[in-house]
């Protein structure tokens with residue numbers, strides 16, 4: 001049977017040992033950046049590269065976007081900033097969204113990393129370093145405008161202003177907040193948060209605003225401030241729910257077949273025998289499972305593709321493999337080493353996320369390190 005497998009299905013198999021190939025189209029990434037930067041101009045577009053640039057490789061993604069003119073990079077955790085700092089030129093600014101843990105302040109100041117200050121306590125500690133080292137330090141002030149997740153409560157803005165005036169050593173680069181419902185343009189929470197941010201900003205008349213994530217960019221100019229913070233849209237995810245996705249896909253994922261078989265009607269497939277073949281079925285097992293970021297909730301739901309043909313997932317998703325029904329393909333079309341499409345022209349991130357009952361962000365950031373990452 002393997003002899004019948006067309007050569008081009010196997011053409012991409014490599015000697016690196018991987019059974020799945022995650023291709024990151026850096027040109028498409030750069031075009032997405034350009035598109036977003038044009039949308040927010042004259043404001044500027046940062047790049048959110050937290051969680052290893054949503055799983056795509058923060059080193060490669062940040063380098064590409066820097067070469068493309070991006071100078072503002074947001075990570076979530078301080079450790080991500082420490083890893084990224086030596087890879088980027090000094091004129092690239094790196095911001096830590098979650099702010100600093102007690103004890104990180106000195107390392108942060110020395111490394112030239114800019115914390116997002118989310119509480120009076122963090123401000124006090126950052127100011128303490130500035131005073132003790134007798135040097136001005138930059139910071140972003142994040143206010144909570146209605147998400148109740150991270151940021152200084154709006155009612156503490158007077159205390160913040162007083163503390164800044166007393167210390168006199170902290171340069172506020174931006175007043176920042178984050179939208180909870182930016183992917184839903186009709187959600188009234190967006191306007192409420194915008195109004196709240198406006199009231200806070202009135203207390204800091206000198207400061208520039210940094211507000212929009214991917215979805216926020218598409219809510220219009222009022223949300224752009226001077227610096228937007230897109231993440232998912234850079235990586236090809238849809239910024240707005242239920243609308244045509246204006247972004248270019250960046251990620252392709254292909255996984256190799258490790259076994260094929262034909263089973264008679266009544267055959268059980270996978271753990272728990274949860275799937276029973278209704279008819280004689282051609283099956284293939286592919287070499288990726290929930291440990292590779294294809295959620296177990298795809299069991300008996302969802303599909304992969306070959307030459308545009310939908311191949312449904314049958315039975316439970318295993319840790320390292322998934323069984324698919326390939327009966328729709330002609331005999332011998334797929335064999336050992338053949339590649340099937342998990343993400344690509346036939347299946348978007350949003351498609352697989354919907355079938356898995358989750359969001360594109362979780363799929364993207366979950367894609368495991370057993371895939372060979374190829375940058376194009």
Ligand SMILES: *Cc1c(COP(=O)(O)O)cnc(C)c1O
Nearest residue numbers: 048178213214229230231232233
């Ligand atoms: C993750 C994150 C972003 C990027 O959000 P996207 O929806 O991926 O564009 C922006 N700002 C903050 C505070 C975030 O946590």
